[in-house]
Amino acid sequence: MTPDTIQAMVETKDIILSVRNLTMMFGRKKQQAAQLRAEQKSKEEILKETGVTLAVDNISFDVERGKIHTLIGLSGSGKSTVVRCLNLLLTPTKGKILFEGKDIQTFNAQQLLNYRRKNVSMVFQSFGLLTHRNVLDNVAYGLEIRGVKKKDRIDRAMEMIEMVNLKGWENKSIDSLSGGMRQRVGIARALANNPDILLMDEPFSALDPLVRQDMQFELLSIQEKLNKTVVFITHDINEAFKLGNTISIMRDGRIVQTDVPEEMTSNPADEYVSDFINSADKAQVYQVKSFMQTPSCLVSLQDGANTALALMRIHNVSSAYVVDNKMNFVGVLPLDAAFQVREGKLSFKEALVNDTPTAKQDMQISDLIPIASQSRFPIAVLNDDGKFVGIISKAAILTSLK
């Protein structure tokens, strides 16, 4: 994009955060480095001659309110440095960061604390959780820093814990959680402050691929609900395309292109961008399996209706997915039918709804739209052998089509 088009965007869109000519150098001889940069020397040459790392090199971008902006680039391209400038964990060498039009570098100490307490929250790659506190006290941490009263912060933290599906874990220690659950705590902690902007530095990179997909979906649904602005860092192009409303590709501290995903695919700025995009398996990005979830309520034929009822009650859902002992999908057991089984009015097999549509895991998600509109339940997803592997909700299908 040219500066003019950025200017045009500023005028027409609700820009919450803009970064202007941000430069960040690590090292002593910054002046000399700037001189060399002006002579068009490369990052490596500058490092060799002056010992200065040019981590971020004169970048500008805008983040629109309520949207997800992803920053993507290889390791060392400066992503973490950029995101740490956005809440002044790092002080930029040059350039401006405007939050709602205000230059955050002009804030005094108290204003900066308030900005960090109310406007931006951060989620970290290796979670950054306080291991000496339990889940609840971690989630309440930001509120505690702000001086929120104990009862209020516990209420608020519980609300957030529920939102990230960790209810029942609030008194557990951090060490007892899996990676995915830890990052849920990290997200809940960030959301507890009700910030305008979430800064996420490779939040899902440390997670297993399946957990990662669950988390991506969860982030999308949270974002749908709360309408937060997110600056999301990743080095995974699939993730960037799946989550980002806009994407900036970084290389050696510079932004090579900032655009909406479609525009970037059809009009890559240069070869680097097109190579980068081609490395993404676009078909795969929009496959059903990237959006499916594990059902909270999965029972086998032997378990019977009572187990199904108990699970439905615990997870507060109105249907259970039933498989046989070889994981072949048998049908869906709706809550009302399960009650009838318990009262002896129906047998378990009779109660199952077995004519609901199913989907194959490598189908394109867009192909599911007609099916989704007919189905009463989230659609069961099967693999090539017909085994049950997950479910995909209507919400997931719709968020995928942003």
Added chain:
Amino acid sequence: MFEWVTEFPKGIYLDIKKPIDQAIEYMMNNWGAFFDGISMFLRQILLWVQTVINSIPWWLMILAVLIGAWRATRNPLRALMYAAMLFFIGLIGLWSLMYTTLSIIITSVFISLVLGFPLGILISFSDRFGRFVRPILDTMQTMPSFVYLIPAVMLLGLGNVPAVIATVIYSMPPMVRMTNLGIRSVDREIVEASKAFGATRWQLLVKALIPQAMPTIMAGVNQTIMMAIAMVVTSSMIGARGLGSEVLTGINRLESGRGFAAGIAIVIMAVLIDRLTQGAYNKKEM
């Protein structure tokens, strides 16, 4: 003619003994009130600790060790063994000397922690201050303690008070070091997270850094205690009473039995204190 090649030249000599003597003499003559003040202050703390310790009846102490050890180790047999070891000190007639030694150790450790903990935190925040303090700590730890026993006696007299000071000098460095190390090795993202949520420096320190560094800090406390126990005999040479002076008497009068008995009592104290304090901090870690 070329003697200086094989032998250090005799002609050059720098006398540092006299200036040091003079400095100490100067301090004696002019800073008397200051040292008297310190002396008074320490004597007061020591007296207070002694009063508290002496008011604990022997059976209550053994019971406390029994319960403490049981809670720390979760092993009733070990706890019984520790209690029996403590009983043994009384059995060989050293109970009240042990109380005296315990009072000196507790006082020294208390002062070491009160000084060492904030010092460690300051060092962890400032590299420059750290560069300045570290050689002093090294000197405190490696300088043979006899060397500073002499000026301690000259400035503070004989008795338990200079013993406490000598013990503090020797046992404080690990507390400073481990506090510094613990705080510096707190995970970088935890520090960033704290700052990113708008924590002030004080909140960062109290809510994140210190609790996260606690296991390392407690290891420092443990080391400080062990070093203080190691000073028991040395400090008896400047008049500290207790088990250490018993060992010293044994040496002077060539009474091996007397020396060994007190030595065994010191070992038992060290083992008990070590296990009990370690148990206390391992529990916190969970």
